[in-house]
Amino acid sequence: MQLIGNGGERFDDVREIAVLRGGGLGDLLFAVPAIEAMAAAYPEARITLLGIPLAPAILQGRTEAVHAFEELPVTPGVRDAGDDAPSLDDFVDRLHGRFDLAVQLHGGGRNSNPFLLRLGARHTVGTATEDAEVLERWVRYVYYQHEVVRALEVVSLAGAAPVTLDPRVHVDDGERAAMRERLGVGGRPVSARLVAMHPGATDPRRRWSPERFAAVARARLEAGDDVLLVGDATDVPAAAAIVASVPEQLRDRLHDRTDALTLAELPAALAAADVMVGDDSGPRHLAVAVGTPTVGVFWFGNVVNAGPFDRGRHRVHLSFVTHCPVCGIDVTQVGWSAERCAHDPSYVDQVTAEAVIDDVADLLRTT
Structure with missing residues (x-):
């Protein structure tokens, strides 16, 4: 494949590569295709990911592109x-x-570029906003760009061409089967499917209401499928509302594992599903990475x-909210410099449950 953007020549005699990518689960996954591109361009090099503890929990043993992790x-x-994080x-x-x-894949560089430069690497590449210190090779950070493509444009500065657009996190068939057995769906008829759901997002404005997730869950349970709920402690109230809305006679096929699975177990749980329904959130991005079809509910800018x-x-189902429903502020101007009002209504509740139900059924028929 061709380099993205202006690109650049490969650097000579590169044996050790550092990739900076902190943030949450989705942020990590957006960087994986760029890391794979670096591994392909520099096959003799050792790649160390500078990140937070969730990185090895998700990627260790599930990708050949990362060789070491530094917190x-x-x-x-x-x-x-971060508790027990190393000192600067x-x-x-x-x-x-x-x-x-x-390689800096962490935001616009205002803070991450000076941090990276302190490591004293022979060569550096990354992004830069107008107020950021620039690296040896850099590309302007403009907020509205797909995060995967942004990261691929950065590594193209080092001569790395894309090898994939989707992040890839490996889960083998044995893990998948073992997880289905653990959930109690391994012995069901072949025609029965498992639909995973994550009813949450870091930003409350990106959260589809629990009653809409519940409508999708009831539809699949009534069709004879199993439903798996995943998430962390912040998602427990939404999951409880979903469970409460399901008729008692269907609850034996509703598996609530919210705040019960470790990060290391989450890839296998999502890979065990036939379809995953979620907001614009880390677990939905992880479902893509493990190869599970998804139905996502998005604010259109995201x-x-x-x-x-x-x-x-x-x-993808889109909500076209352009102003805060509470105060009317323009919410299309987003990113590092945008004004943020204090209100957190859902921006995505204009997406109907019926539309999502239809796409879940279509994916179950066609994938």
Whole structure:
């Protein structure tokens, strides 16, 4: 494949590569295709991911592109909090001069570029907003760009061409079958399907209401399928509302594992599903990465940055909210410099449950 954007020549004699990508689960997954591109372009190099603890929990043993993990220190704009995180000075002292090439895939560079430069790598590539210190090779950070493509454009500066657009997180058939047995769906008829749901998102404005998820769950349970609920502790209230809305006679096929699965178990749980329904959130992006078809509920602006690329496996439902329903502020101006009002209504509840139900049924027929 061709390089994305202006690109650049490969650097010579690169044996150690650092990739900076903190943030949440979705942020990590958006970087995986770029990391795979680097691994293909520099096959003799060792790639170390500078991230937070969820990175090895999700990727260790599930990708050949990352060879080592280093936990980021707490430092403004790079990592905001973390118990037992290394100190900044210890982190820099230990890693300074180790890397031949350092790659910044973490935001616009205002904080991440100075942090990366402290590592003393021979070469650096990354993004830069207008107020950011620039690296050796850089591309302007413009908010409205798909995060996967943004990361691929960065690594193209180092001569790395794409090898995939979707993130890839490997789950083998044995893991998938074992998870279905653990959930109690392994012995069901072949015609029965497992539909996973994640009724949450970090930003409350991206959350589809629990009653809409519940309508989808009831439709699939009435059709004879099993439904799996996943999420962390913040998603427990939504999951409880979904369970409460399901008739008692159908609840034996509703498997609520919210706040019960570890991050390391989540890839297998999502891979065990035949379709996954979710908001614009990390678990939905992880479902894409493990190869599970998805139906996603998105605010339209987030599709630009985070939507799935194909429609044979992944369906998208859009909410076209342009102003906060409470105060009327323009919400299309988003990103690092945007004004943020104090209100958190759902921006996506104009998406109907019926539309999602139809696409779940269609994917179950066609994938």
